[in-house]
Structure formats: structure tokens, C-alpha cells
Amino acid sequence: MTVVLTLAALTLREAVRRRVLRALAVLTVALLALSAWGFSVLVRVEFDGSALTSGEAALVASQILNLVMFGLSLIAALGTAFLAGPTLAGEIESGIALAVLARPIRRSAVLLGKWLGLVVFGSGFVVTAGLAQFVIVRATAGYWPPQPAAALALLAAQTAVLLTLGLLLSTVISPMASGIVSVGLFGATWIAGVVGGVGQALHNEGVARVGTVSRMLLPTDGLWRGAMHALQDPIALAQLGGPALEGGFPFLSKAPLTPAYLAWTGLWVVLALGLAALAFHRRDL
Amino acid sequence: MGPVIAGARQDRPLLGEAEAPAPEPAPAAAVWCSGLRKRYRRRTAVDGVSLTVGRGEVVGLLGPNGAGKTTVIKILLGLVRPDAGEVMLLGRPARDPYARARVGYLPELFRYQPWLTAADVLALHARLAGVAVPDRERREFLAAVGLADRAGDRVGGFSKGMQQRLGLAVALVARPELVVLDEPTSAMDPIGRADVRDLLLSLKARRVAVLLNSHLIGEVERVCDRVFILDKGRVAASGTLAELLGRRELRLRLDEVSAEAEARLAEAGRLTRSGDAFTVALPAGEDTTTVPDLVADLVGLGVRVHAVEPGRISLEERLLDILRGDSDGESR
Numbered sequence A: 001m002t003v004v005l006t007l008a009a010l011t012l013r014e015a016v017r018r019r020v021l022r023a024l025a026v027l028t029v030a031l032l033a034l035s036a037w038g039f040s041v042l043v044r045v046e047f048d049g050s051a052l053t054s055g056e057a058a059l060v061a062s063q064i065l066n067l068v069m070f071g072l073s074l075i076a077a078l079g080t081a082f083l084a085g086p087t088l089a090g091e092i093e094s095g096i097a098l099a100v101l102a103r104p105i106r107r108s109a110v111l112l113g114k115w116l117g118l119v120v121f122g123s124g125f126v127v128t129a130g131l132a133q134f135v136i137v138r139a140t141a142g143y144w145p146p147q148p149a150a151a152l153a154l155l156a157a158q159t160a161v162l163l164t165l166g167l168l169l170s171t172v173i174s175p176m177a178s179g180i181v182s183v184g185l186f187g188a189t190w191i192a193g194v195v196g197g198v199g200q201a202l203h204n205e206g207v208a209r210v211g212t213v214s215r216m217l218l219p220t221d222g223l224w225r226g227a228m229h230a231l232q233d234p235i236a237l238a239q240l241g242g243p244a245l246e247g248g249f250p251f252l253s254k255a256p257l258t259p260a261y262l263a264w265t266g267l268w269v270v271l272a273l274g275l276a277a278l279a280f281h282r283r284d285l
Numbered sequence B: 001m002g003p004v005i006a007g008a009r010q011d012r013p014l015l016g017e018a019e020a021p022a023p024e025p026a027p028a029a030a031v032w033c034s035g036l037r038k039r040y041r042r043r044t045a046v047d048g049v050s051l052t053v054g055r056g057e058v059v060g061l062l063g064p065n066g067a068g069k070t071t072v073i074k075i076l077l078g079l080v081r082p083d084a085g086e087v088m089l090l091g092r093p094a095r096d097p098y099a100r101a102r103v104g105y106l107p108e109l110f111r112y113q114p115w116l117t118a119a120d121v122l123a124l125h126a127r128l129a130g131v132a133v134p135d136r137e138r139r140e141f142l143a144a145v146g147l148a149d150r151a152g153d154r155v156g157g158f159s160k161g162m163q164q165r166l167g168l169a170v171a172l173v174a175r176p177e178l179v180v181l182d183e184p185t186s187a188m189d190p191i192g193r194a195d196v197r198d199l200l201l202s203l204k205a206r207r208v209a210v211l212l213n214s215h216l217i218g219e220v221e222r223v224c225d226r227v228f229i230l231d232k233g234r235v236a237a238s239g240t241l242a243e244l245l246g247r248r249e250l251r252l253r254l255d256e257v258s259a260e261a262e263a264r265l266a267e268a269g270r271l272t273r274s275g276d277a278f279t280v281a282l283p284a285g286e287d288t289t290t291v292p293d294l295v296a297d298l299v300g301l302g303v304r305v306h307a308v309e310p311g312r313i314s315l316e317e318r319l320l321d322i323l324r325g326d327s328d329g330e331s332r
Helices: A002-017 A019-044 A052-094 A097-101 A108-139 A148-170 A175-201 A205-217 A220-231 A234-240 A242-246 A259-282 B002-008 B068-075 B118-128 B135-144 B160-172 B190-206 B219-222 B241-245 B259-268 B292-299 B314-332
Strands: B031-040 B041-055 B058-062 B084-089 B102-105 B178-182 B210-214 B226-231 B234-240 B249-256 B268-275 B275-281 B304-311
Touching: A002 A052, A002 A108, A002 B118, A019 A052, A019 A108, A019 B304, A052 A097, A052 A108, A052 A148, A052 A175, A052 A220, A052 A234, A097 A108, A097 B118, A108 A148, A108 A259, A148 A175, A148 A220, A148 A259, A175 A205, A205 A220, A220 A259, A220 B190, A259 B275, B002 B068, B031 B068, B031 B160, B041 B068, B041 B084, B041 B234, B068 B084, B068 B178, B068 B210, B084 B275, B118 B135, B118 B160, B135 B160, B160 B178, B160 B190, B178 B259, B190 B210, B190 B219, B210 B219, B219 B234, B219 B314, B226 B241, B234 B241, B234 B314, B241 B314, B249 B259, B249 B292, B259 B268, B259 B275, B259 B292, B275 B292, B292 B304
Parallel strands: B058 B210, B058 B226, B102 B178, B178 B210
Antiparallel strands: B031 B041, B031 B084, B226 B234, B249 B275, B249 B304, B268 B275
């Protein structure tokens, strides 16, 4: 356990030192500033000669909040995926891993420590940036999401799923390739989710199944939809958002996550980590 | 030189150990391994290597590039999985990570977290080894490798030689009973090399076992008790330095050598002649009578003796001799 915690702390320290973090910080601040400006314009703007009603404003704020949070989750995904690759594969390539793994420690403990460090880093980012965004929306548009804690937890889980994938890939392929592949899969799953939503709107089961299957294979999109559901105003959505929901609009979510899906996500992470541990254990350095 | 090599090729009592039955594990050998094999795709890197390093013994690993030395070391430390064979470190099977609790390692490819300071790297390795090493002691290790005034500097700014010095401190920090050094002076200047030699001698004095892989034969010759010579993934020869280098030779320049005198020379050891230069390979073992008796007899037989020059075969000559002998054997 000491080994896991030592390596988690080391990984966290490494992540904080990397240039990726500075890029993440710049992107996040830019996104937050843009959203502050956008929301402040939104509440003053008039449509067809009248300002938005409170219900309409809440619906629009929900959608835009979801959009901005998607941007944040994308930044988190990119950041952690590109951190997860170098931390394992990069150390194997450079030779740092040789001296560390010759110590009386299990490789699985090293992997778990790195995973834990990255999860803490990714969650820390999501929670900090997410809370900042909530405060901005509150101050500019007067909107506060109904389940902020659940939303942030699901976004953190999404980040954890993606970095687990990044770690798994980095045990078998090069650091940069593992980052690119995991971000690519993240994007592909999101698009498959949107396609599935369109399929639902058209009542085409075959197309709808695309989203369902991709959400099982890589749970990032499912978790993201759960987070969106926790962010949007249920009353405004029920009153006004029907057509948008039925039409498969990608920045609104129809239903919360089921406990079964959350359990599957947990199992997915355990399986992916187990597979990564197996691949790492068998790897010659 | 030619005759020496030709003579040496004939008696290689230490060759072919790879095929010999593996020795039983000594109760507490620092390293014991038997029948190690490793293939990378179609290339065989290690082919039936068995070796032991006793407690407190300094053992050298020699051989040409690609002989499998680094792969053997990585197998011993659990960094590479052998296809076959067994490894015990300090009396524990190497499958168990705790077998490495008292093992220090300086890899051939030495790199340490560039964002940490030298002191941080030592603290990290002490923690990973599960050994509580007080700050003062860690500073002593840094001082021992000449990095006392760089303890607080980031490793990223270190030169290669300094990183290798840090690597030595890392190998020593957890109070090891076995230290494995893979080319420990490859990036060092002559002063660094001398420091490493002193360090090896101090380890030897403290009865810490050392497995040393080095291209610098002089280094090995000066500090090692025993040597394993690897070639093409096999142990080509092994033994104590006395066993490997025990044979002496006597070079003479003689005139008016009768058949009788030549017979007397051949009696002393295997004889080679080119013109008036005679070389006699003397049997191993120090003795004070062989050479004076031979010279007295030669003079008695009417031989005019111009020069008598005793010589010892260096480890370098012996190594080349063994390796060339192998390739000759193959081409035949």
C-alpha cells in the first residue's frame, strides 16, 4: 500500500510539473472567460421583442452549461489521456522504469499507484474547473444546476475511464500513440452517442443501438450523458424541452444513469486495469 | 602473440560450463541462477546461462557487445522474463519481488525522474525499498559519489556522468547486500572511473556482493574475485582470476640450441619457436625453482642465453583468446 501511495504522489507531482498542465490551465481559463461573457449576454438579449421567461432562460442556460461542461470534459480527457501515456510507456522508453521496477515492488502496485495519481489529478481538475463554471453561471444567469455534486462525480468518473484506457494502451503501444488512440476513441464514442440519439428520434432501432453499444464498450459517453442530466433544470425541461429531447439534441439528456450502468462502469475500469496489469507484468523492459 | 593464443586454445578446462549440470543452490548465495534462456523473436539472447555470486564476492561479467550480459542482468532482477531457467537472489526465488529488498541496481540505461532533485530520487528509492534511511545517511551516499553539493538540484540539469554517479548512489541507498552494476563507468571521466573503483573496493571490504558488467577489463581485473565470460548468450569461460590467468609463459632468446636443449625446454612446458625466439608456456602455480633450473640446465647444455623474460597473460589477452577461439571453432 505504501508503494501505491508513494507512486500516486510521485505521479501527481509529475503531472503538476508537466507542460500539459499549463496548456490545460490556459484552455480552461479561456473557456471559462468565454462562457462568462456568453451567459451575461444571454440574460440581456431579447428574442422577438421580449426577454426570455425564467423557464426559457433556465432551459437555455442548461443547454449552454452542458455545452461548456462538454468543453471542460474534453479538456480533461485530452489532458489526462496525454498524461497517462507518458507516465508508463514514456518511463519504459526512457529507462526511468528500470531503476524503479528493480525495487522490491510488484508491477501491479506501480500501475495502481500511477492510476490513482492520475485519477486524483483528473478529478481535481474537473471539480475545480466545474465549480468555477457553476459559480460563473450562477453569477451571470442566476442558474444553479440541480445535482452539482453528482454531475462533477460523473465527469470525474468519465475522466477516470478515459485515463484507464490510456494506461491500458500505454502498456502495449508508444506513449504518444496511446494518447491519440484514447482521445480518438473518446470522440468516436461521443459521435456514436449522437448518432444513437438521432436513431431514437427517428425511431430507428438499428441506428439507436449504435449509441447503446458504444456506451457499453467505452463508458465515457454514458457517464457524460448522466452528468448532463444532473446539470439541466428538470422542470424547465419538462415544460419546454420536449421537442429538443425527442429530437436527439446532443447537449440535453433524457434520463439519469441506472445503477446497473454505474456498476458496469466500475466493472469496466476494474477489467481494464486488470488487463493493463497483465500486459505490464508480461512486458520485458 | 600467435603461439600464445594457439597454445591457449588447446587447454580450456573452464569452457563448456553451460552444458555442465547446474550447481546446487548454495544456502545463501547472493545470486544463483541456472539454465537461463531468452529468445527475442528469432534471435537467442541468452542460451543456458548458469552462474553464482557468493556473499561478499565481486564477480565480473565480460563479453563482446550482444553477448547477452545486460539481458542476463535484467533476468536476474525480474525486468525480463526468461523463457526457461531459475533465479534465486539472496536465498529467495526471484519471482518474489521481496527477493530484491536488499539488491541495488545501476542500469546500463540510467535515467532518473528529471523533475526531482538528487535528494528526492534517493528518498524515493529508499521508500520503495522499504528501508528507513535517515537524511544524514542519504547525504553521505551523495557525498560518496561526489554529488554532495548538488543534492538540491534537479536531475534534469545533470550531465550524463553526474546522472550515472546519482545512479550509483541509488544502487547503494537501501543498504544492499548485493549490488548489480551494468557498465557503471560508461559515462564517466577518468576521475569518475577511479572513484568507482574505490567504491567497488569499499563494497568488497564491507562484504557486499557485486555483479559487475564492464567493458573496461582493467577495472574488472583489479577488483573482481571471479569472472564469467559470456559469448553469444553462453558462458564461454569462468573462474577465479588465478584460474583464468594462472598460466605463465617464459620468453627466451637463445643461440646454439641442440636437440637435447630443445627437449629440455619442451620438458618445462609447451614450446613454440620462431627463429631464435622460444616461448615456453609454464604450468600454473608460483614456484621459485622452475626458471633458474631451466636456465642452469640450458647453460650446462652449451646454449648461449641472450634473454629470459617471464610474462603473465593479461585478462584482456585471455578474453580475446577465448572469444577468438570460439569464432575459429565455428568456422571450422
